[in-house]
Amino acid sequence: MATDIQHTAHAVEATAVMKLLPVRPRLLALGEPTHGEDTLLDLRNDLFRQLVEQEGFRTIAIESDCLMGLVVDDYIASGTGTLDEVMERGISHGWGASAANRELVRWMRAYNDGRPASERLRFAGIDGPLEITGAASPRQALLALHDYLAARVDTDLLPCTAETLDRLTGPDGRWTNPAAMRDPAQSVGQSAEAMQLRLLADDLEALLDAQTPHLIASTSREDWDRGRLYGRTATGLLRYHFWMADTSLSRMTRLVGLRDQMMADNLLALGEQGPALVHAHNGHLQRNKSTMRMGGLPLEWWSLGAIVSAHLGAEYAFLATALGTIRHQGVDTPPPDSVEGLLYALPEDRYLVDAVRLATVLGDTRPAPRVSPYYGYAPLDPAHLAGNDGIVFVKDVLRTQ
Template identity: 25%
Template sequence: MDMARTVRAWIRDKSVPLTTIDPADPLDDLAPFGQFVGAARVVALGESSHHVHEFYRLRHRLIRYLVERHGFTVLALEAPFTEALILDHWVHGGAGTAPQVASAGVALGLGDTPEFHETLTWIREHNAVNNGTPLRCVGADLPGSLGSPLPALQQVHAYLLQTDTPGAELAQQAIALAEKFHDPWPITALSTYPLLSQSDRDALSATLGLLLARMRRTAPARHLAGHGAAHEDALHHLMGAWQLDHLHRSLPTEGISAASTFRDHYIAASVLRLLENDPGCRVILAAHNWHIHTATQRDDGGGDLYPAGHHLRAALRGDYLAVALTAGRGTTGVAFEVENPETPSFTEATLPPTEPDTIESIFPDDAAWYLADLRGAADTAIDAAQHPRMRMADYFLDQPALTGFDAIAHVTETRASEYARGHANNPPAV
């Protein structure tokens, strides 16, 4: 058993200094990361903010290591389950370019930067020459991440046209209602939904509920008829539309933090579904630190929030590992809730200096990055409660790292992504 020590002493003893984040460099220095991963079936790689150059690069390096050295077979992204189908098609040789499929398959502009395009290109090249199991690249999030259910409903309708005419008619009714607020840009759809009449909102919720009940009721018959896999795929698309509807309905009264937990539940369900469908697969989940955290969070009103990592830890126990990525200094990407897809959604901001109660303040700064194993620290470090905060974009958040993450990858200095840096001098008006 570890002797009682301070968090600083824990980090000193349990962290490994590493010299490179270059995805193309040799991988032998990541052996300590491999020991940490062990036989886990799901490894989540987080980020304290989207659109950070070093986070994209380090994730790419860790993904390559997990695939080449440990046989991981699926990369699940914080991207819509439905729209991201184009990504999986492309990395297996489909048409188009990396920027085109990233823009179409990843919501909110999270894929619109060359650093992410490099990761996609590596996966495609890996699959082209790999004689073993290819690496899948899938989305795990709600339609549009929080936007329109229309893409998911169109997938459901296409399936039901082949198998269930009355069900297809219900899906068409839902499509007609969704078209009233649909927009390819999620923030526009999110802001247009409240303009629907109450009768339209109620009709959409009722129709989605009826369709979901029908598809669940008919599932055994579809399996017996040989349509089991297609039925379950369509059902997961529909579950995304149904939970997105709950997000939209709860937003005015519960706020974005609570409403977004419908995203977290669906992200976790998407990952668990991958494991159920292929018991031999191992999954890398790439999502924001907020989503992969394993402990419950609190909203401003004191209510409990359940991140995807909380659901995954409950289901998988030690087979789920959450690795937060954070930074010591530099710049970061910051988001704007713009309603025009032609307006940049991310720009660059300076990271504030670390503060004594933040986990980042403990790390030294004489290596490119540090990997620290946090398992056991919350119960052992005598001053664990004195470090409750960590970075979130360009501020600090009450999110205790020691109770919610299994490890931290602390990058000494970061800069915003190429996309965000390109818009640093002309952020959108908000």
């Protein structure tokens, strides 16, 4: 069997990836089984460079705040700001401190320097302005959408003034109160003001859609795309806050599902603009349902990968990353009878595996799932091998300074 498995493995190169896929994807998703490891991000960077130089990819999207991502996109497009400022303000979850993320942004800015707009690289965050402890105020997205429309359409068409939005939103601390994640009574998401904001956000989005021909003609497709981003972020945040105030047993299932839905909407919008590499956790990008336990309760919801795949079919491709060890996190050599153990026995440090062929080689007898001693690492699920287009395997994830 070891020889048969080795025949499914290739070098991690753009050309090998594209040969695995039945059609050229609009969205090529590269998952990771754990966050915060530069070994995996360096591999992502290498693959993106190859996709840019050999396959004409122009966009990379990562699991980071979609509004903060605009800061990075402006920097790589025109040099707005400094690299230090951009890494601090443009990437969420503290990941701007990553050396690999910094190198990605630096390289993209250098690549764009002196190139025409049609050839420039683009950067996007796909996550909503959300953290595990709560969600942002809708103020930024609402006011940005209103400002975009107010400068371009008749005032009489606007459903409200910017001052009304500001008054109804109130202090941002009401929305970002971390106690609301644990106690629905602490959430303002179902207050009278929040309910009115949901209606106004819906009207602003509807106006954006209705004025699409004028808006694109009077500015640009890029500006209109940003307007759409503001709109879906505002409505998504208000919907998220509404369900934070819910007291039913399905509250947390709704919240985790809404987060993936927001990410899926952002990805589908990117998919309209040309091929993009997407990087996020395997659990978000997989085609099957996601599961987890939170507060002792089992949660199950449709992942963003399942949603996007339902829309795009084969034009959404997914490569799951698997790994052998993260010794600095207590993840040692995998059991030899696990999928990771079988792949760990191969000679190379990293390689691309044809997941469908691997599933065929393993046949009906699938290896037992690997059990992780580290809560931040999610092993492959052997039952879902054939649902991946490929597996990127990294033998050892090393500690970085």
